[in-house]
Amino acid sequence: MTNEITDEGAAPAGAVAVVGMALRCPGADTPEAFWRNLAGGVESISTFTDGELLAAGVAPDEAARPDYVRRLGVLADVEGFDAAFFGFSPREAQMLDPQHRLLLECAWEALEHAGGPVEGTDLVTGVYAGVGESAYLHRNLLPNGDLVARVGEFQTSLGNDKDFVPTRISFKLDLRGPSVSVQTGCSTSLVAVHTACQALNGGECDVALAGGATVIPERRGYRHEPGGIKSSDGHCRAFDAAADGTVAGSGAAVVVLKRLEDALADGDVIHAVIRGSAVNNDGARKVGFTAPSVEGQADVITEALAVADVEPSTVSYVEAHGTGTALGDPVEVAALKRVFGGGPAGSCALGSVKTNVGHLDTAAGVVGLVKVVLALKARQLPPSLHFERPNPELGLEDSPFYVNTELSPWRGERLRAGVSSFGIGGTNAHVVLEEAPARAPRAPRTEDGVRHVLPLSAATPTALAASAARLAEHLRAHPEERVEDVAHTLRHGRRQLPRRGYVVA
Numbered sequence: 253m254t255n256e257i258t259d260e261g262a263a264p265a266g267a268v269a270v271v272g273m274a275l276r277c278p279g280a281d282t283p284e285a286f287w288r289n290l291a292g293g294v295e296s297i298s299t300f301t302d303g304e305l306l307a308a309g310v311a312p313d314e315a316a317r318p319d320y321v322r323r324l325g326v327l328a329d330v331e332g333f334d335a336a337f338f339g340f341s342p343r344e345a346q347m348l349d350p351q352h353r354l355l356l357e358c359a360w361e362a363l364e365h366a367g368g369p370v371e372g373t374d375l376v377t378g379v380y381a382g383v384g385e386s387a388y389l390h391r392n393l394l395p396n397g398d399l400v401a402r403v404g405e406f407q408t409s410l411g412n413d414k415d416f417v418p419t420r421i422s423f424k425l426d427l428r429g430p431s432v433s434v435q436t437g438c439s440t441s442l443v444a445v446h447t448a449c450q451a452l453n454g455g456e457c458d459v460a461l462a463g464g465a466t467v468i469p470e471r472r473g474y475r476h477e478p479g480g481i482k483s484s485d486g487h488c489r490a491f492d493a494a495a496d497g498t499v500a501g502s503g504a505a506v507v508v509l510k511r512l513e514d515a516l517a518d519g520d521v522i523h524a525v526i527r528g529s530a531v532n533n534d535g536a537r538k539v540g541f542t543a544p545s546v547e548g549q550a551d552v553i554t555e556a557l558a559v560a561d562v563e564p565s566t567v568s569y570v571e572a573h574g575t576g577t578a579l580g581d582p583v584e585v586a587a588l589k590r591v592f593g594g595g596p597a598g599s600c601a602l603g604s605v606k607t608n609v610g611h612l613d614t615a616a617g618v619v620g621l622v623k624v625v626l627a628l629k630a631r632q633l634p635p636s637l638h639f640e641r642p643n644p645e646l647g648l649e650d651s652p653f654y655v656n657t658e659l660s661p662w663r664g665e666r667l668r669a670g671v672s673s674f675g676i677g678g679t680n681a682h683v684v685l686e687e688a689p690a691r692a693p694r695a696p697r698t699e700d701g702v703r704h705v706l707p708l709s710a711a712t713p714t715a716l717a718a719s720a721a722r723l724a725e726h727l728r729a730h731p732e733e734r735v736e737d738v739a740h741t742l743r744h745g746r747r748q749l750p751r752r753g754y755v756v757a
Contacts, residue, residue: 263686264561266453268526269515272366272508273622274358276465278325278501278609283365287626289608290634291659296609297486297499298326300471308472315473322473323486325501325610330467333357337711338424347393347403347411351383351465352420354504359421359461366508367745368459368520378429378457379418380448381506382440384466384614386412391469421461429457437675440464442617445507446529446681452511465504466613474500481577481611488611489638490574490604491581491646491655498575501610505618507625522688524625527668528560534678542676544580549587552680553670557591560684562668564592567600567684569633569662569669570653571620574604575611584672585646588653595652602655607637617673617681624669628687631667633660703756704739709749716751723755 273283279296280286289296300308300322305315314320333353335345338360345353359379368375389412393400400408410416415433422431430451434444441464448460476484476497483489483497515522532555534548557564572584585602592600605616605623612619627634639655642648648655667687674680708723710716727738735757 263512263525263527266449266528266559267512268449268452268509269512269520269522270507270524270526270625271368271510271515271520271522272362273506273523273625274361274365275503275505275619275622276327276354276358277503277612277619278327281328283622283626286622287630290605290623290626291630291632293635293637293659294608295487295637296325297323297501298471299323299486300473304471305473308470310472317475319476320473321476321482321484321486321499323499324468324471324473325499325503325612326471327467327502330354330469330502334711343403344411347408349383349386349388349412350467350469351386351388351504352411352417354467355381355383355417355463355465355506356421356424358463358465358504358506359425362461362506362508363425364746366520367741368518375458376429377427377459377461378448378451379421379427379431380434380444380451380460380462381418381421382434382444382464382614383414383417386414388412388467388469427461429460436679437677438611438613438616439673439675439679439681440614440617441505441619442621442671442673442681442683443531443679445509445526445618445621445683446531448509449526449529452509458510458514460509461506462509463504463506463618464614466615467502468500479578481575483576487638488576488604488606490572490576490607490636491585491602491643491648492576492639493641493643495576495578495581495643497577498606498611501612503609503612503615503619505615505622507618507621516689524628524688525686527562527684527686528556528558529681529683530555530559531679531681534680538678544583544674545678546583546586546590548678548680549584549672549674550590553587553591553672553682556670556682556684562684565595565599566666567668567670568664569601569603569624569627571624571669571671572602572604573672573674574602574606574636576604576606581643582645584674585648585651585653589647589651592652597649597652598654599652601633602653603634603636617671620673621671621683621685624671624685627662628667628669628685631662631687633662635659704735706735706739706755706757707742708753708755709746710751711749713751716753720753720755
């Protein structure tokens with residue numbers, strides 16, 4: 253299924269296509285499940301029982317404190333890593349940080365989702381990614397001194413150091429482009445997206461994977477500190493008058509990117525277009541190292557819009573950093589107002605995925621990007637949760653912005669959005685997205701009765717059966733897709749694994 257740009261306002265020469273994606277979030281392990289939760293206004297934060305907290309090592313008197321919040325965004329089956337599939341021994345997998353495992357799984361799934369040629373081509377594929385600090389190393393491995401002594405400190409480091417995440421993905425998936433670790437705090441994964449776009453436009457690679465992961469290995473809550481970043485009740489109320497912080501969560505996501513012109517020429521399914529992006533740092537323009545800066549945020553948004561060759565008035569949604577903190581929300585809106593000026597009231601919606609899944613730290617930016625890609629595809633704006641009354645310090649009434657609180661049609665001739673991610677320490681990132689170009693008219697369907705082979709392959713018989721079930725589910729959910737297109741992707745866009753099967757359709 254091909255796309256082509258036919259109308260005015262065509263994307264600039266440096267535009268990049270999003271051609272694949274995969275994620276793990278609280279409450280969802282596929283983009284489809286993630287969108288169902290977003291559209292349904294689902295908050296996917298877990299509340300722990302006394303028994304769960306006790307099993308995690310939380311003392312009963314700690315859990316009983318009035319300021320103890322027993323909430324966290326958790327992932328399902330973090331331990332369920334298929335070590336043999338990726339060529340790890342059980343011991344190697346045991347020593348591998350779950351963040352590394354998740355990002356490797358997401359990289360594989362994102363390439364499968366992209367459905368492009370993966371073997372027998374000369375395409376150069378780069379990897380740009382980052383993860384959080386290895387809590388697994390400090391809480392699970394180092395206390396087990398005998399295990400670390402048997403394996404060795406060097407091998408333990410290889411499995412848990414941030415630097416080796418992208419290079420391990422490149423090694424395991426035989427990807428031969430640049431492999432770069434990105435670390436900028438909680439803006440890491442959106443900075444990785446920007447860096448990947450720069451590499452594509454600089455000719456360093458033909459395909460780029462970009463993303464990030466954060467895993468909190470223990471199922472426990474936290475003590476609320478007045479004025480701190482974490483909320484008093486485990487709900488993130490971005491931009492609301494009652495907002496007093498966010499809640500932590502685990503998550504991972506990877507997007508597959510190609511130069512737009514290449515994606516169009518190759519007939520890729522384009523999910524959205526990155527028209528432009530920018531990264532900067534606040535420098536010393538703020539009251540402290542951890543504080544945000546109006547000037548820094550406004551500058552990075554202005555630069556991204558200039559790179560994208562987009563007028564602010566044409567952007568109708570901003571996926572904000574949106575932590576719901578007393579300082580962060582007013583600074584973010586003040587920066588947006590500087591850039592967007594006095595546009596018509598109600599012309600640009602605001603939202604924050606943190607109200608759904610919590611603050612995913614290094615994965616937060618790319619998960620916000622995936623949210624916007626899915627919203628552009630659906631042409632719907634999902635609700636930002638827990639918003640009742642605007643924070644009066646924001647001055648939303650004197651701006652183009654409003655907080656979108658229900659699933660709404662996203663109307664416009666050409667939908668555009670911004671995604672922001674701001675890291676502690678001052679590295680800011682902003683990406684300007686646009687809906688995928690209109691598809692060119694298709695040739696008539698093949699004649700009835702023409703048969704097509706739908707090949708399947710997997711590592712095990714159980715996985716092959718699961719793959720067949722997923723294919724059947726997909727075909728039922730998408731009757732508009734042509735069998736010949738599905739057959740082409742299965743033949744040319746999948747790695748061939750030992751167990752084989754096929755359907756003649």
